[in-house]
Amino acid sequence: MDFSLLGPVTVTTGPVEAPVELPLGPAKRRSVLAMLLLRPNSTVSVEQLVAGLWEDEPPAHARTVIQGHVSRLRAALAEGGADAHGVELTTHSSAYLLRLPATLVDTVRFDDLVARADPESAPADAVPMLRQALGLWRGPALTGTVASPPFAAAAHALEERRLTAVEALARAHGALGEYEKAAGVLHPAALGNPLREGLIADLMLVLYRTGRQSDAIAWFHRTREMLADDLGVDPGERLSAAYQEILRAAPVPEPQPDPRDPRASREPRDPREPRDPRVGGEAAAPAASAAPAAASGPVPELLPRPPAGFLGRDAELAELTRLALPGAGQDRPYGGAPAGLPAEGGIALVTGPAGVGKTGLAVHWGHAYAAAFPDGRLFADLRGFSGGEEAEPAAVLREFLLAMGTPADQIPPSEQAAGALYRSLVAQRRLLVVLDNASSSAQVRPLLPGGPHCATLVTSRSRLDGLIATDAARPVRLHALGPADGAALIGALLGPDRVAEDPAAAEELVTLCDGLPLALRAASAQLVARPRWRLARLATALRDERRRLALLSAEDAGVAAALRNSVARLSADDAQLLRVLGAGFAREVNTAEAAALSGADPDLIQDSLERLAEMHLLDEEATNRYVMSDLVKLFAQGDGGRGAGPSGEGSGGPREESGPP
Numbered sequence: 242m243d244f245s246l247l248g249p250v251t252v253t254t255g256p257v258e259a260p261v262e263l264p265l266g267p268a269k270r271r272s273v274l275a276m277l278l279l280r281p282n283s284t285v286s287v288e289q290l291v292a293g294l295w296e297d298e299p300p301a302h303a304r305t306v307i308q309g310h311v312s313r314l315r316a317a318l319a320e321g322g323a324d325a326h327g328v329e330l331t332t333h334s335s336a337y338l339l340r341l342p343a344t345l346v347d348t349v350r351f352d353d354l355v356a357r358a359d360p361e362s363a364p365a366d367a368v369p370m371l372r373q374a375l376g377l378w379r380g381p382a383l384t385g386t387v388a389s390p391p392f393a394a395a396a397h398a399l400e401e402r403r404l405t406a407v408e409a410l411a412r413a414h415g416a417l418g419e420y421e422k423a424a425g426v427l428h429p430a431a432l433g434n435p436l437r438e439g440l441i442a443d444l445m446l447v448l449y450r451t452g453r454q455s456d457a458i459a460w461f462h463r464t465r466e467m468l469a470d471d472l473g474v475d476p477g478e479r480l481s482a483a484y485q486e487i488l489r490a491a492p493v494p495e496p497q498p499d500p501r502d503p504r505a506s507r508e509p510r511d512p513r514e515p516r517d518p519r520v521g522g523e524a525a526a527p528a529a530s531a532a533p534a535a536a537s538g539p540v541p542e543l544l545p546r547p548p549a550g551f552l553g554r555d556a557e558l559a560e561l562t563r564l565a566l567p568g569a570g571q572d573r574p575y576g577g578a579p580a581g582l583p584a585e586g587g588i589a590l591v592t593g594p595a596g597v598g599k600t601g602l603a604v605h606w607g608h609a610y611a612a613a614f615p616d617g618r619l620f621a622d623l624r625g626f627s628g629g630e631e632a633e634p635a636a637v638l639r640e641f642l643l644a645m646g647t648p649a650d651q652i653p654p655s656e657q658a659a660g661a662l663y664r665s666l667v668a669q670r671r672l673l674v675v676l677d678n679a680s681s682s683a684q685v686r687p688l689l690p691g692g693p694h695c696a697t698l699v700t701s702r703s704r705l706d707g708l709i710a711t712d713a714a715r716p717v718r719l720h721a722l723g724p725a726d727g728a729a730l731i732g733a734l735l736g737p738d739r740v741a742e743d744p745a746a747a748e749e750l751v752t753l754c755d756g757l758p759l760a761l762r763a764a765s766a767q768l769v770a771r772p773r774w775r776l777a778r779l780a781t782a783l784r785d786e787r788r789r790l791a792l793l794s795a796e797d798a799g800v801a802a803a804l805r806n807s808v809a810r811l812s813a814d815d816a817q818l819l820r821v822l823g824a825g826f827a828r829e830v831n832t833a834e835a836a837a838l839s840g841a842d843p844d845l846i847q848d849s850l851e852r853l854a855e856m857h858l859l860d861e862e863a864t865n866r867y868v869m870s871d872l873v874k875l876f877a878q879g880d881g882g883r884g885a886g887p888s889g890e891g892s893g894g895p896r897e898e899s900g901p902p
Contacts, residue, residue, distance in 0.1 A: 244341070247379060249380060252265065272387045275392070277338075282339070285337055287337075291307065293387070294387055296387070296390070315330045327342050329341070360409045408430075411423040438476065442479045445458075446487070455541065459640075543618060544608060548604055565697070591698060594702065594807075595857070599701075615671055620677065626678055634687040638663050656687060721756030728751055730761050731761060735769065753789065811856070
């Protein structure tokens, strides 16, 4: 019999080669078992169980509910042969005790393996023990329990123990001189914990010891910016010390061999000699005959981590592949990297309204096809619609050049010179460049790689017609999710069982959220925070148009905040027209109707309608027939006319230029 907390809470019994999982029932029953397993062979009071099982005020019959769950758990364990394994669930006055051999619990085995591993003194022995310990994890700890503070705290504590084991395994590999293996262990953990400074410092040092100094420096700058943006603090002593060590280009120390390691007698390898360009085992795709050999030098990896819960979008993903990798082969199903790059890369322009998932699509595709770009993946958030200052091309060029190994003192101060150096460095490289959240074609052009073997993905809420006209960018319009895909996204975020309880309510939620992934994620966050709510209850609340935008907010990541950033790009007159349209028509409008509603000249109104459509605040479904989504309409009725930014007075706001700079 085996009790698992390091992932979904389960109990299995039977032979190792064919274990059988015992039916544990609903989340609260699993939570009772989990709380008992977190304190094996110790009593857990009813008061502790009540506090853990109900985030809000517990019902008057909470004790009776717990008694029922304990009774059913006792029966399930008995059916699984608990007596034969020395497992017994007993009652002690107003408390319960789960008596069992502690080694039946995966957390106990994990802690024992980690405690016995000594990565510094005996790294060769520590590596298999730590790998065995980490192999016990099957996902986030305590999955399937209720979302209450006690369980959140317990899951966080277990995750901290896992990360400590990850760091210990990396140290053991480093002590053996296996720096690439150490990087492979640390890299996914760093992506999932970007503010854990000690882990990032360790990753920087092992990357440096593999000869990838530029990648290590890029991690420092990325972490420094996140610390400043998210916490308002500077890097700590450990992270800063690792950065200074790398900048000083201190000699790479030779590993101290473990005398018990049979590999200790082998000839040490120079850690600076050329290596296969990969991190964490991600190998490059073999090059096609038309493509050059992989360029020497650092391999930048600036893509954010893959978006959680991404699904669907098969047609758009296939279109990205066709546009960004022309000639890669249309018979290849999505998900398999092309055998090599074509003779000429392309520019794919992903556009769509706020919250439709443009960034997620581009990042997901970039990770899926990472092997097609063995010379690296560059990423920049241009902050075109983020509510603050846009990213200056010169600053982005500096980050790109640093990531590709250019010393800081050799980066030209002017944008033109830095751009020329950037284009020369990438001329024969096979790179993916993702330029996210662009405000205009002028912001994008200096960052286009220009190399014949590079591919570029640009995302924007604006259509960026100028980039299409002068740089042969090809648009990929991203639309809202349909009912099936929208319900599937809710299921991916909440669990399919919760959606299966009321599929009609799930479909209504998709409709009330206009099929926008951002809105659906915000709605799911409301349900995660309120585990007792059924989908129908949230749907009922969202039907109230006065509350809908407020409910579709998760801190500063809600629909209203996203739309506010779009409206801030409008001229005062265009923002005023949006407000008038939001209050004045049900679904469709043409130029004459809009002019009548606003009292303005039809010719000027036509231009304003075009600009609103260009920003995806309206959708031109047919010639001179404009449609406004429900969420945009609700926003426009509220404060849609008060968000105009500094783009100019009157309806002649900024327009996309028609020619090259």
